[in-house]
Amino acid sequence: AQSVTQLDSQVPVFEEAPVELRCNYSSSVSVYLFWYVQYPNQGLQLLLKYLSGSTLVKGINGFEAEFNKSQTSFHLRKPSVHISDTAEYFCAVSEKTSGSRLTFGEGTQLTVNP
Amino acid sequence: EAQVTQNPRYLITVTGKKLTVTCSQNMNHEYMSWYRQDPGLGLRQIYYSMNVEVTDKGDVPEGYKVSRKEKRNFPLILESPSPNQTSLYFCASSIRGHNEQFFGPGTRLTVL
Numbered sequence: 001a002q003s004v005t006q007l008d009s010q011v012p013v014f015e016e017a018p019v020e021l022r023c024n025y026s027s028s029v030s031v032y033l034f035w036y037v038q039y040p041n042q043g044l045q046l047l048l049k050y051l052s053g054s055t056l057v058k059g060i061n062g063f064e065a066e067f068n069k070s071q072t073s074f075h076l077r078k079p080s081v082h083i084s085d086t087a088e089y090f091c092a093v094s095e096k097t098s099g100s101r102l103t104f105g106e107g108t109q110l111t112v113n114p
Numbered sequence: 115e116a117q118v119t120q121n122p123r124y125l126i127t128v129t130g131k132k133l134t135v136t137c138s139q140n141m142n143h144e145y146m147s148w149y150r151q152d153p154g155l156g157l158r159q160i161y162y163s164m165n166v167e168v169t170d171k172g173d174v175p176e177g178y179k180v181s182r183k184e185k186r187n188f189p190l191i192l193e194s195p196s197p198n199q200t201s202l203y204f205c206a207s208s209i210r211g212h213n214e215q216f217f218g219p220g221t222r223l224t225v226l
Contacts, residue, residue, distance in 0.1 A: 009154070034214070043118075043204060043217040044157075090156060101172070102147070102206075102215060106156040 002027040002093050006105035014113050015083055021076040021108045023091030033074040034092040034102070035065055044090065050074065061085065081112045116141045118218035120205050126224045127195055135190045135221050137205030145208045146188040147172070147215065148180065150201040157204065163188055195225040 007022040025031060032051050036044040048059025055067040065076045074091060091105040118139045127133055139146065147162040149172075159172030163182040177199055179191040188207075192199060202222050206215040 004156075006156075036217075043219045044206075045217070046214050049214060101159065101162070103159075103173075104149075104157040106154060 002031065002095055002101070002103045004091050004093050004103055004105035006089075006091055006108050008108050009106065010109045010111070012111045012113060013081055016080050018079050019077065019081050019085075019110065021089050021091075021110065023074045023076065023105060025072050025074065025091070025093045027072075027093060027095055030096040032094045032096060033065075033067060034094070035059065035063070035074070035076050036090045036092060036104075038088045038090065038107075040087070047076070047089070081110070083112050083114060085110060086112045116216070118205055118207055118216050120203075120218040120221050122221060123219060124222050126226065128226050129196055130194050133192050133195060133223075135192075135203060135205075135223070137188045137190065137218060138186050139188075139205075139207040139216070140186065141207060141209075141216065142185065143207035143209055143216075144185070145210050145213075145215075146182065147206045148178070148188070148190050149204045149206065150174065150199075151204060151220075152201050160190070160203075195223075197225050199223065200225045 003026045005024045013019050034049045035047040037047050038044045048057045050057045050067045058064045063078050088107045094102045121136045144165045148160040149157040151157045158174045161180040163169045205218040208215040
């Protein structure tokens with residue numbers, strides 16, 4: 001069985017500061033990894049995904065994430081945040097063998113202050 | 115426009131009154147899924163469907179039913195809703211389960 005832990009439930013930062021949202025996962029098999037963003041009163045949209053290949057993945061809106069297999073982590077980063085990045089961010093994992101289940105973390109609320 | 119639609123977007127009902135939340139996608143996706151989102155718990159999968167007439171339980175299936183008679187539609191049925199089913203529900207679809215999932219706008223359900 002797979003599981004995901006997002007280490008911070010809330011992350012407040014100032015505008016133009018760098019940010020890192022942490023995600024650890026657990027699985028006995030190889031996985032696909034995703035980050036989704038949910039803006040207020042909206043559904044989820046994909047930020048980026050890791051399927052294979054380069055461990056540094058670039059996504060939309062200047063976000064990137066690095067897959068670290070030895071540490072079973074997939075942390076999300078942005079070098080300079082904007083007010084508009086205020087949202088809830090979800091890390092998710094899917095096992096390559098079954099491909100039928102997407103397991104989400106609890107979410108991290110990113111609040112960017114002026 | 116490629117999209118997943120859900121109806122209704124908001125629903126207030128009473129305990130025990132059967133309801134159905136519809137979900138439809140126009141991307142010819144094989145895989146569809148229902149999630150509920152609760153504060154501090156993230157999204158939890160209720161049911162999923164790998165293809166027409168193929169459905170399976172997710173992590174929290176109790177109190178819910180689904181059907182997949184057509185590829186584009188995947189309704190969520192609450193036969194006898196209870197207050198603990200008050201939540202925000204999302205439908206999602208993808209080409210296959212491990213690919214990017216496209217989410218609907220959500221249905222906020224309140225059971226009194």
